[in-house]
Amino acid sequence: LMDEEFEIAKLYDVYQTKKMYGKEYLGIVRTTFLIDEKGKIEGIFGGPEGIEKVETKTHADQIIKFWELKL
Numbered sequence: 001l002m003d004e005e006f007e008i009a010k011l012y013d014v015y016q017t018k019k020m021y022g023k024e025y026l027g028i029v030r031t032t033f034l035i036d037e038k039g040k041i042e043g044i045f046g047g048p049e050g051i052e053k054v055e056t057k058t059h060a061d062q063i064i065k066f067w068e069l070k071l
Helices: 007-011 059-070
Strands: 015-020 023-028 031-035 041-046
Touching: 031 059, 041 059
Parallel strands: none
Antiparallel strands: 015 023, 031 041
């Protein structure tokens, strides 16, 4: 997915002000959207609306656990 102008990122509210080493900048907030076959968002990890923070080392397990609970 190419989004050079951040149009989609802005629609999903993941292009936000971030801080690193005391400096503010605009960037992408790590977020995963779980979307069903009908296009409905079933879950969000990370970002301002997230169920829980995206943990990169265990994120696949987070997603599997979420879907198991939904079934």
